[in-house]
Amino acid sequence: DTAVSQTPKYLVTQMGNDKSIKCEQNLGHDTMYWYKQDSKKFLKIMFSYNNKELIINETVPNRFSPKSPDKAHLNLHINSLELGDSAVYFCASSQETGRGGRDEQFFGPGTRLTVL
Amino acid sequence: GENVGLHLPTLSVQEGDNSIINCAYSNSASDYFIWYKQESGKGPQFIIDIRSNMDKRQGQRVTVLLNKTVKHLSLQIAATQPGDSAVYFCAARSNDYKLSFGAGTTVTVRA
Numbered sequence: 001d002t003a004v005s006q007t008p009k010y011l012v013t014q015m016g017n018d019k020s021i022k023c024e025q026n027l028g029h030d031t032m033y034w035y036k037q038d039s040k041k042f043l044k045i046m047f048s049y050n051n052k053e054l055i056i057n058e059t060v061p062n063r064f065s066p067k068s069p070d071k072a073h074l075n076l077h078i079n080s081l082e083l084g085d086s087a088v089y090f091c092a093s094s095q096e097t098g099r100g101g102r103d104e105q106f107f108g109p110g111t112r113l114t115v116l
Numbered sequence: 117g118e119n120v121g122l123h124l125p126t127l128s129v130q131e132g133d134n135s136i137i138n139c140a141y142s143n144s145a146s147d148y149f150i151w152y153k154q155e156s157g158k159g160p161q162f163i164i165d166i167r168s169n170m171d172k173r174q175g176q177r178v179t180v181l182l183n184k185t186v187k188h189l190s191l192q193i194a195a196t197q198p199g200d201s202a203v204y205f206c207a208a209r210s211n212d213y214k215l216s217f218g219a220g221t222t223v224t225v226r227a
Contacts, residue, residue: 004159041203043160043217056214090159103148103209107159 003027004108006091012114013081021076021111023091031055032074033092033105034066043090049074081115088112118143118216120208126222135193137221139206144187148209151180151191154220155202163191163204193223201225 004025013019025032033056034046048056052068063079078085091108119142129135141149147168152160166173166180166189173180179192189206203220210216 041154041220041222043205043220045214045216048214058214092159103150103215104162104165105150105215107152107161109157109159 004091004093004106006089006108006111008111009109010112010114012116014116015081015083017081018077018079019081019113020078021089021091021113023074023076023108025072025091025093025106025108027093027095027106029093029095029106030071031094031096032068032071033094034074034076035090035092035107036060037088037090037110039087047074047076078113081113083115086113086115118146118208118210118214120206120216120218124221125219126224128224128226129196130226131198132195135191135196135200135223137191137193137204137206137223139189139191139218141187141189141206141208141216143208143210144184145211146187146208147211149180149182149189150207150209150215151178151189152205152207152217153200153202154205160205196223196225198225198227 007022031050033048037043046060047066049068065077068074088110090110092105094105150165151163154160164175177194181190205220207215207217
């Protein structure tokens with residue numbers, strides 16, 4: 001039973017295209033996240049949703065748009081892909097929002113995006 | 117915000133020895149810290165956490181030490197095994213409620 005799943009695992013696309021990455025968690029968690037990991041393994045938060053509401057929105061280009069149809073899903077849509085978007089994108093979920101509670105986040109397996 | 121950094125990007129350790137991975141953070145208001153392990157091709161996996169009102173916490177073969185005076189965090193792995201080879205991240209939660217991750221230390225266990 002996969003706790004946090006992402007599709008696709010690999011995504012190769014041309015510059016200028018629009019693509020989506022899907023994420024689902026079956027842990028019953030209220031909060032979900034998207035992170036970007038660059039080639040140096042540096043992990044940076046992009047977005048966080050709690051019960052379908054956006055609570056963290058880091059300074060990312062507005063070409064990136066998260067969508068949460070329900071609290072078990074948080075999809076990431078990227079418009080007009082650029083070379084610099086190439087990275088591994090991780091979805092994560094946690095029970096707490098991080099506002100004082102335990103903040104153990106469960107990560108998905110990642111989606112490796114390559115923009116050519 | 118928070119800046120989190122690890123002292124060494126790589127660590128090579130003999131199987132059976134103890135490993136120590138160090139991490140520094142910048143925000144004295146950070147109240148919660150986590151260590152994650154990331155194996156090749158996988159997502160980060162929770163190892164252990166510690167709140168700022170503690171200075172030590174032990175898990176199975178792992179111990180986290182927190183020194184708030186110098187804003188330093190360490191992860192000790194006892195009797196390191198080949199399966200411990202991975203990238204280790206520390207993360208700190210500051211008063212903006214976001215987890216900030218360090219750059220990661222790659223641990224290689226020599227047989």
